[in-house]
Amino acid sequence: MSEKIIYLNGAFVPESEAKVSVLDSGFNAGDGVYDVTRTFAHRPFRLRDHTKRLFRSLRYTRIDCGLSLDEMERATLEVLERNKAILAADEEVAIWQVVSRGPRSSRGNHATGKATVAIYCISIGFEEFARDYLDGVKLVIPSTRRIPPQCLEPKAKINNKMNHNMAIFEARQVDPHAIPLMLDLDGNISESNAHNFFLVLDGKLCTPSSKNVLDGITKQALYELAANLEIEVVEGDFTPYDAYNCDEAFLASTSPTILPVQSINGVKPIEEVPGPITKRLIQGWNKLVGLDIVEQALGHIDGADGQRLLTEWRRRSMT
Amino acid sequence: MSEKIIYLNGAFVPESEAKVSVLDSGFNAGDGVYDVTRTFAHRPFRLRDHTKRLFRSLRYTRIDCGLSLDEMERATLEVLERNKAILAADEEVAIWQVVSRGPRSSRGNHATGKATVAIYCISIGFEEFARDYLDGVKLVIPSTRRIPPQCLEPKAKINNKMNHNMAIFEARQVDPHAIPLMLDLDGNISESNAHNFFLVLDGKLCTPSSKNVLDGITKQALYELAANLEIEVVEGDFTPYDAYNCDEAFLASTSPTILPVQSINGVKPIEEVPGPITKRLIQGWNKLVGLDIVEQALGHIDGADGQRLLTEWRRRSMT
Amino acid sequence: MSEKIIYLNGAFVPESEAKVSVLDSGFNAGDGVYDVTRTFAHRPFRLRDHTKRLFRSLRYTRIDCGLSLDEMERATLEVLERNKAILAADEEVAIWQVVSRGPRSSRGNHATGKATVAIYCISIGFEEFARDYLDGVKLVIPSTRRIPPQCLEPKAKINNKMNHNMAIFEARQVDPHAIPLMLDLDGNISESNAHNFFLVLDGKLCTPSSKNVLDGITKQALYELAANLEIEVVEGDFTPYDAYNCDEAFLASTSPTILPVQSINGVKPIEEVPGPITKRLIQGWNKLVGLDIVEQALGHIDGADGQRLLTEWRRRSMT
Amino acid sequence: MSEKIIYLNGAFVPESEAKVSVLDSGFNAGDGVYDVTRTFAHRPFRLRDHTKRLFRSLRYTRIDCGLSLDEMERATLEVLERNKAILAADEEVAIWQVVSRGPRSSRGNHATGKATVAIYCISIGFEEFARDYLDGVKLVIPSTRRIPPQCLEPKAKINNKMNHNMAIFEARQVDPHAIPLMLDLDGNISESNAHNFFLVLDGKLCTPSSKNVLDGITKQALYELAANLEIEVVEGDFTPYDAYNCDEAFLASTSPTILPVQSINGVKPIEEVPGPITKRLIQGWNKLVGLDIVEQALGHIDGADGQRLLTEWRRRSMT
């Protein structure tokens, strides 16, 4: 039996039964928060940090999820545990923790006072981004600006993704696989729709100031890796000019972890990705999680193509 | 049998069965839009205008709901029709049309490509706001600013209500029944979490410029009423100073239609609400919809209290 | 002999001899202003208005061109006159008036105190935009914002086009023929790199407030045409949402005059361009200048293709 | 023979023949970039750094100059070499590298696809600023704000100087020799029309954050000097209040290198310039370039006046 098991409000149910009312304010108002942790070799990576960030988002939005931090973590681990049986050996999952303020009444539209909590596993679609480790992603800077903190806090992970979605539509005009690199109201680079952005300038690992962006767990892990590798990290205000003229660039996020950037608005900072510092960080990451994330991803590309890419990756890893 | 009937993706189902997957991007990303039409004497008011606005929101967010404007309108009317049997004579409903981009796959987190469409009736909780016609609502200006159009368009009705919710939390610190009056990034008054704002200055009916606010159907109807009553309407940039020093003020929205304002940040522009122009507009509205909206609302307050308020309302209506 | 004649600092010289020093601050600092007037049937259109705007730009930038308004106008007319002999019957020109602050010294880099004035005719390349009358132009909203008046006045026509050029590069990522539609710092639509933008909303002819944009002579002429045709004109703050949801849209500028818009960021406001109000304005324009501007442009597309397009245009003109 | 030799598009020509068409988009649209390197004792200072910055400007503006970095550097050196014969012993030059997108066609106004490259030497007019080493320059804060990066990048050196020029006109109302000190849109000090700004606060060398300003090569050299002299450097947001209340202040740019500031909007931070830290930096600079930059400049003031100033400078240098 291949259906996944989902935690929903205290119960563990098959995916097809994990449903919420259309009166849930998560559905009709985006009135919720979430977090996403991924596994490496079926082990969750920094679940505690993700859960703590979830609780910061809850505190900010004044949602009481009805669970303590420990309870939330345990429920999350149990979801993973219950789904392990149906995971293929080369499969990994992104574990979503989603909390909404809960259903509203059909008379008066009142909050009924109890949050909806769902925890579920999404199998990572490696084939979607595996080639990006070798090709690099194309970034396009959209006209839509990231919502500023005085309206809604970018550090919180809120179920209000339309601002990011508007950016995606613009980027995809250029290329269906392009990713938007959003600016803040002052024109500084903030983040993509779902990744933190890093650039290398004069040998330093640079990334937008934390005021503009989601406080990425992957980003924090990269800071630690960089410290170990004695690469200086600089947070600051960076502009498209910096991106066009950097030495290398990459995106960082939970599922693909580190994705090299091919071009920003068509300008290529480097001929062959990943650049040397990006490569060292990927190698450091591999050690950290005990597997080669690129080989794992390329393993999901079938046939000769997959083999060719793997060979190419190994060649580049050497240099 | 008292359960309401809900339209969900082409079917009409009982409320308890109207459920969507937790993988629906409406639930986990607020990736949808909506609109709300209310009934007066069980007849929907300007359903066409609401549906057209829904379609503008859909166009803006690039969601294809799979229905034509006519089909959406017909489905909405049928939902109302199917619920009429269980509506009390003095009951009215707000008919919600909610459309999300639809469920995402549990492998790869892909959009499955089909929007989720839900249409349902929420019975209006008149007792919640009936007293406000006589007491006026307390407005509190929160620190949270309305999201600007370069991030997400305020004219569109998007399931991303957290910006409005943050404003509510601030207002409710002052009084649990207070309503937030939000400013835009420049400090101009925009809207409440769910109403357009009107103020009377020198006999003119003033309201924030359309660039800052939801393009309210009630607001449009008030423009027509004002034209009939030869009251000049002015759209512009108004600040808290204008609100403190206006002659009268009110909120306009679908369910309560016109709610007099008692105070803004504790400053009372008028001793007894509704002010004369507000009163004329309420009376005009009553003619438009064929019933007295205040009497209807007060009718839901039980006992002597309800009777006393009704008498008081009639006294004020006379003057 | 086919070389054009150019006015340069009081003399009329062949194009190949119309040269300025690389020390001219027009060349190495963009330290100049300009204006462009086009001909219809070899007659300049509103040259006086263009020259007056040139003089406003000069006044703003404190450049003394050394000529009175009348002298500038006479020189411009003489340039046209001297080039008429080599103009084909179906040719039209854009007459450029360019004034820089003049050459700087090779010791000390001083202004030498005498402006450089060049006036020349560029033959209009009709074939570049002729198809746009039937296809509509694709507009793409770039991330680059229009420079605000507190930095440099958009109403003045200054030889500092890099802000516009940055917008062009972004638009051309989507389509080499796409045109950028720029926003101002607040996210309101301002202008393209070289055209004013118009949209039709509820039967009204809408265009961005004059504070954001070049004060187009074509725009002014359209205001007059609209008044004659009893079409209401509204200046205001418009956003991408308005553009996506308008009934029709077009660009207005000196050379193509009126170019229908096919789509904005891929969203099509109308199926077949030009929309009805756009069509009435084109027809009005044709009367104003005494020729059919679309037929003139299509006349420069050779062969069967040109013929087919002309037929199609006549069909659409009828309806 | 006294005419200078100029590199123009691959050729070395006399200054009087170094001309570009009025159809060059550098001339009629400011469509180009530039950089300026100066000599000390006829040797160029950090030409490589200047040329790299030129190439960053080219990359940002998508201009292909047709030369590699090495070729550009070699051509620049050859320009200097060819002009050395006519340079006086006490003369120095500023070598300009100017690149425009190139000429446009006289039919259709197309780019012809080949950039215009000019390299030339401007003899430094020492007498213009020599007295400023002893008197200090008067800074005036103009109302015109520096163009922000979301419109056009201040780090790039673009031939669009009108924003700076508008600031100059304002400053010169106060004093024809005054220099504008521009603010950014947030009211932070950015830069003059042509210099970076430094101030000393509590013994630290402070300068506006790099996000607001041209990335000066002289500024970079000063960072190194300060490090050697164990003076702490702070980049940050500084306001007029900081400038009024600093201990000393100076401008830094290619030609005069370091110019002490007498007053900002009439407020004098120090009685006698240069202040102690400014003096140490000038002395450090002198060592770096192997000559006394102030004595060199004062050497261009003739007669008794020049002698008196030199004596005064030596007195101040002692203390």
Place this chain on the structure above:
Amino acid sequence: MSEKIIYLNGAFVPESEAKVSVLDSGFNAGDGVYDVTRTFAHRPFRLRDHTKRLFRSLRYTRIDCGLSLDEMERATLEVLERNKAILAADEEVAIWQVVSRGPRSSRGNHATGKATVAIYCISIGFEEFARDYLDGVKLVIPSTRRIPPQCLEPKAKINNKMNHNMAIFEARQVDPHAIPLMLDLDGNISESNAHNFFLVLDGKLCTPSSKNVLDGITKQALYELAANLEIEVVEGDFTPYDAYNCDEAFLASTSPTILPVQSINGVKPIEEVPGPITKRLIQGWNKLVGLDIVEQALGHIDGADGQRLLTEWRRRSMT
């Protein structure tokens, strides 16, 4: 006896005795509001309007002055009455109404709860601005921006004049008699330190939108005059470019009423002031108040100079 009589907290005292404690929050915190009405022929002009504006300022700042509107007006009139005996025939006064929140305690620094109210007459110093009617005032645009409404409302007349004072210091660098013309945060013209600004564009009387500026009583009177004279009034966003290129300009305020503008940042919009529309408005004003305001002012310039100016004024009035 020549000492003026001042109303202070209910009493009428000689000027030398009209004192407040240094503990008054008006003195040590600027915690108050004020208004100023002038006399024409010893009769106050629109005292009611000024007093109503004072009460709007009080309401905004939550100060209870302890007097009703009528009482305040009566006290003001009595101050004027008591000072009439010592007014020369050609003298006029500006009557100041100043209200602070009152003294604070010397233990705990508490508000003692009673406002301080002072009303006094300042004799108008006509000789200071009389020449300006013929010479025009020089306006200088300072870098200091007008405080925006989201910080403090420009429509209210608050005893917090340091923002205006900072602008004055900048203007006076250019000329000790120059007046600052302030911009708002967006770079639109707002007001001088003490006057509203008007400009004439294409025969229309233009003035900055009310959102940016004090709601001048003189301005309101000019709107009425313009209506009578069939001059169209336009409120909007105007920039320095508009001011440089206008046909005529003037300042409007209580004491001098209408002051023609000679230049803005050194750019002269007109050769001889006042321009034709300014002149018509001055003439209309003279009728309104029953005396020639320019002749009255010039009457305070002694000797031949005064006579000469008067003759010149009469000459200009004719044309």
Place this chain on the structure above:
Amino acid sequence: MSEKIIYLNGAFVPESEAKVSVLDSGFNAGDGVYDVTRTFAHRPFRLRDHTKRLFRSLRYTRIDCGLSLDEMERATLEVLERNKAILAADEEVAIWQVVSRGPRSSRGNHATGKATVAIYCISIGFEEFARDYLDGVKLVIPSTRRIPPQCLEPKAKINNKMNHNMAIFEARQVDPHAIPLMLDLDGNISESNAHNFFLVLDGKLCTPSSKNVLDGITKQALYELAANLEIEVVEGDFTPYDAYNCDEAFLASTSPTILPVQSINGVKPIEEVPGPITKRLIQGWNKLVGLDIVEQALGHIDGADGQRLLTEWRRRSMT
């Protein structure tokens, strides 16, 4: 005799005689600056630093107080000395130095050219804030934004407190004892109406960047204390989200020195105040000034209540 002695313009007078004219521009225009130093055990704390900041404020506002820094300091010490006799043993004072530009003439409203200088002692009302050391203060974020430096410098201490007062009115809607925590125009936390704000994040002592706030002397002393205690200090941009999710928070200002924060907009970062780092800083402060500031304050709460609070404080101090 219990009346305090006040320095006023060179003389030492009893409080009841320390008065200024209502024509003083300090009173009718807020045209002045001030500073406040407190005593610990009747000894002024860092009077020199406060006086230097006063002189920076004077320099910024171009007021010449007529005294040198030393003279001002001596006069301040003498004021304290002259009041010591009437100070109770457990009393402390805040010594105010207030300087206005001085009186204006009653004809022409001219500055008479001599500043008004007042120096006086306000006894600290410990009972007002003593309980806050144990309860923590409630912070409320108002909608009013702090005035930005391009309008008026927040680093200067200017007698223009209405912006702060507007914030107080908003906070007091929630609770009469609540204190406003203001944001700047970008939505970053700046300061309260009278305190700097500190928060603890991950063991680091964080506080808003100096660009947004008064440069507090108490803040500077805390930086030194933190350095001694090896607590890292971080200046940066912090938002309400950071405040809601911090580990502890406190206010810092001259009189109460360090006040723990109970909640921000109702969100409590910690259960029992003061948090551990706040406690260490209070203890460090106590050593610095030679007395226990909390015990001193609680000593002013009479009776059993005072005793109980003191016991509780001692209990908490232990842990």
